[in-house]
Amino acid sequence: MELNLALGFGLVTASILALGAVGFTLQFGITNIFNLSFGQVMTVGMFAAYLINVQGGQSLWVGVLGGALAGAVVSGFLNKTVFMPFLRRGVSLDGIIIVSLAVGLVLENVMLAFAGPSFKAYNQPRTHSIHVLGMILTVQQLLIIGISVAALVGLHLLLRQTRLGKAMRATAANAGLARTSGIATDRVTMIAWCLSGALCGAAGVTFALNLATFDTTTGSSLLLVVIAAAVFGGVGQPYGAMLGALVIGLATEFAALVSPNLKEVIAFAILVVMLLVRPDGLIPSAATKETMGAR
Amino acid sequence: MRTRRLLAGAVALLAVVIAGCGSSSSEIGSGALVMASYQPYTGPDAAYGPEGTALCSFAAYEINSGGGVMGHKFQCEAFDSTGDPADALPVANRMLANTTNLIMVYGPTQSAQRAVEPVLNQEKIVHFPDSGDPAYDHQTSPYFIRNGPSDSLAGTAIAAYTANHAGYKHVAIAFTNEEAAQTVVPALKETFAKLGGTFTSEQTLAPGQTSYRTEISHILASHPEAIVTEMDPQTAATFFSEELELNGGELLPTITTSAALDSNWVGGVAKAIGPEQFMQKIVAVASNTPTEGPGYEEYLQALKKAPNNIPERENYAADPYAQLGYDGLVCGALAMLEANSLESEKWAPYVPKVINGEKGAIVVHTFPEGKKAIEAGKTVRWSGAAGLVTLNKYNNSSTPFTGYKWNGKGNGVASLEPTGGEVSSKELEEAGGA
Numbered sequence: 270m271e272l273n274l275a276l277g278f279g280l281v282t283a284s285i286l287a288l289g290a291v292g293f294t295l296q297f298g299i300t301n302i303f304n305l306s307f308g309q310v311m312t313v314g315m316f317a318a319y320l321i322n323v324q325g326g327q328s329l330w331v332g333v334l335g336g337a338l339a340g341a342v343v344s345g346f347l348n349k350t351v352f353m354p355f356l357r358r359g360v361s362l363d364g365i366i367i368v369s370l371a372v373g374l375v376l377e378n379v380m381l382a383f384a385g386p387s388f389k390a391y392n393q394p395r396t397h398s399i400h401v402l403g404m405i406l407t408v409q410q411l412l413i414i415g416i417s418v419a420a421l422v423g424l425h426l427l428l429r430q431t432r433l434g435k436a437m438r439a440t441a442a443n444a445g446l447a448r449t450s451g452i453a454t455d456r457v458t459m460i461a462w463c464l465s466g467a468l469c470g471a472a473g474v475t476f477a478l479n480l481a482t483f484d485t486t487t488g489s490s491l492l493l494v495v496i497a498a499a500v501f502g503g504v505g506q507p508y509g510a511m512l513g514a515l516v517i518g519l520a521t522e523f524a525a526l527v528s529p530n531l532k533e534v535i536a537f538a539i540l541v542v543m544l545l546v547r548p549d550g551l552i553p554s555a556a557t558k559e560t561m562g563a564r
Numbered sequence: 565m566r567t568r569r570l571l572a573g574a575v576a577l578l579a580v581v582i583a584g585c586g587s588s589s590s591e592i593g594s595g596a597l598v599m600a601s602y603q604p605y606t607g608p609d610a611a612y613g614p615e616g617t618a619l620c621s622f623a624a625y626e627i628n629s630g631g632g633v634m635g636h637k638f639q640c641e642a643f644d645s646t647g648d649p650a651d652a653l654p655v656a657n658r659m660l661a662n663t664t665n666l667i668m669v670y671g672p673t674q675s676a677q678r679a680v681e682p683v684l685n686q687e688k689i690v691h692f693p694d695s696g697d698p699a700y701d702h703q704t705s706p707y708f709i710r711n712g713p714s715d716s717l718a719g720t721a722i723a724a725y726t727a728n729h730a731g732y733k734h735v736a737i738a739f740t741n742e743e744a745a746q747t748v749v750p751a752l753k754e755t756f757a758k759l760g761g762t763f764t765s766e767q768t769l770a771p772g773q774t775s776y777r778t779e780i781s782h783i784l785a786s787h788p789e790a791i792v793t794e795m796d797p798q799t800a801a802t803f804f805s806e807e808l809e810l811n812g813g814e815l816l817p818t819i820t821t822s823a824a825l826d827s828n829w830v831g832g833v834a835k836a837i838g839p840e841q842f843m844q845k846i847v848a849v850a851s852n853t854p855t856e857g858p859g860y861e862e863y864l865q866a867l868k869k870a871p872n873n874i875p876e877r878e879n880y881a882a883d884p885y886a887q888l889g890y891d892g893l894v895c896g897a898l899a900m901l902e903a904n905s906l907e908s909e910k911w912a913p914y915v916p917k918v919i920n921g922e923k924g925a926i927v928v929h930t931f932p933e934g935k936k937a938i939e940a941g942k943t944v945r946w947s948g949a950a951g952l953v954t955l956n957k958y959n960n961s962s963t964p965f966t967g968y969k970w971n972g973k974g975n976g977v978a979s980l981e982p983t984g985g986e987v988s989s990k991e992l993e994e995a996g997g998a
Contacts, residue, residue: 271781278777285774378606385875386610388797388832395838398809407809479774481805481836482798486608490772518774525778530741530768 277404283518314470340470503550719751921945
């Protein structure tokens with residue numbers, strides 16, 4: 270019984286993590302930038318949804334879309350005004366990590382200045398619980414799982430069925446070759462940033478929804494686990510990130526059955542073991558190349 | 565020639581810097597006296613900063629409206645301790661080195677305390693930590709004044725309240741793994757067991773998780789009569805909202821510590837679970853902080869009239885941390901008057917005297933009242949925003965505890981009223997507390 274319950278709770282956690290981890294890894298796969306401001310962009314999404322839902326009186330589900338849009342706009346803006354100029358000046362990717370850290374701190378403190386330190390909560394009706402196969406899930410949690418599945422299926426279709434997806438995969442595999450083949454890699458990169466930002470914003474809103482309240486530091490508190498899921502799956506591999514999120518989401522809930530203190534211990538221990546056994550993550554690079562269609 | 569001038573300039577600059585570093589912060593010149601709010605203004609504990617600024621502004625208003633001390637007015641300055649010990653120490657050093665007329669400090673919080681406490685004592689800066697760390701239960705510095713309770717005493721009190729006053733003998737405990745929460749647990753467990761209680765489930769929660777549903781399921785499956793807990797606002801909001809989901813829309817009776825009286829905790833959790841369950845099911849066991857009486861009324865006046873731009877100042881009307889902080893700073897000013905000195909070595913020993921009152925002391929509720937009495941050659945005992953407080957020989961509070969619930973009067977759920985269950989000093993002593 271307890272295992273079934275933990276499985277249900279783990280699926281909700283995994284759904285939130287999957288949105289974030291896929292967003293993180295999608296942008297990394299194409300730009301090679303290890304973006305540590307990702308957590309704060311999640312918080313931007315939370316606040317955008319708050320403005321729409323609480324200040325604007327709109328449905329929370331409109332807020333989720335607004336959060337995704339805000340994440341896309343902020344990510345695109347950061348790419349255009351911060352990361353691209355630094356890359357053009359020849360700053361190393363290691364240096365860009367520090368820049369992204371600084372950008373995150375700036376974002377967090379700007380939000381703190383405007384929103385203040387108090388906690389915010391969405392206007393959401395309290396929904397009843399549904400018992401399925403020994404799991405207890407609320408309607409809201411089922412919707413979170415639904416949003417995650419829809420977003421990831423949509424991303425899969427985009428990557429596999431559209432010219433843009435092909436261009437993104439080509440840029441991820443070899444940007445130079447993609448450029449000489451006539452692909453507008455700058456444009457593709459910008460779209461990747463926006464897509465990543467949209468997933469990041471949606472992850473932020475679903476995370477805040479699940480937590481019940483949030484403040485300006487909430488997004489950054491999830492960053493480490495999002496990165497763990499992305500690295501577990503193989504950084505730059507969207508499908509790996511989905512699997513990574515599932516494994517880490519479930520592992521943390523099962524660990525809580527033994528002791529809540531073990532939640533993060535188990536998650537990161539699994540990550541360390543995985544990296545010892547498969548340094549490239551769950552999906553090895555050869556398979557990735559095939560998955561991403563680098564041909 | 566140019567090199568010599570440069571060298572001479574550098575030496576002069578070095579001398580100034582060294583002199584600055586070496587000067588004691590207790591040397592006071594003309595101009596306003598500075599009370600520092602040394603609190604986290606950024607990071608996860610950023611809500612403490614505005615509270616520190618607010619209570620300091622109320623205290624400055626109270627002191628200045630009574631004419632200040634020895635011709636000096638008081639003003640507040642904010643210093644961001646960040647909540648991270650590694651960053652807190654350099655900020656404290658800068659505060660001590662660069663603040664002219666620094667007279668006393670509100671802080672540090674628990675996260676910064678172990679790093680900063682030695683520096684404050686070495687510099688002889690009177691400070692009022694808003695931390696319950698039991699490591700300081702038997703400290704001996706005269707510059708350390710903790711007029712709020714230690715966590716070890718809080719643990720004893722919450723156990724005594726749960727077993728003796730609320731009547732629960734089988735409870736689950738859920739504390740976050742942070743130092744500030746964990747320091748309550750040993751005394752709670754020891755006392756509760758001594759009083760015949762048992763724990764059906766013990767959960768140590770990692771803050772900032774996406775969910776606590778598995779932990780809550782575990783607790784609910786153990787069928788406790790109540791949950792005894794201390795959590796940060798974010799964890800509490802998530803935990804209680806998930807408990808509502810999993811327990812058919814009802815919280816179990818919940819007994820928590822004074823951490824829950826923080827306005828940010830109240831705001832966050834009430835938003836997450838709604839006011840009804842909050843008011844019906846949650847009780848906070850905290851040192852007695854009445855919300856009536858002349859001292860409290862004076863505090864409310866200062867809260868309303870303090871001129872600084874303080875957002876949401878009404879949130880601090882029933883906030884024991886703000887009330888105790890305000891009381892501490894005003895007592896500091898009265899101690900300067902009693903000692904007739906601004907040198908901290910001289911006035912620091914008078915702070916416990918003002919708080920406890922010496923034989924024959926007149927009880928005062930406002931700074932002007934206290935100043936007048938001292939000028940008339942009398943000694944005073946302060947009964948301010950948090951009422952009468954008693955310090956022990958280690959400058960730690962040994963005030964009795966009361967269970968508080970929220971009654972929904974005034975600002976949302978923020979008005980507190982006693983449940984009627986007071987854990988007296990005698991009861992604390994018998995249960996093994998200080």
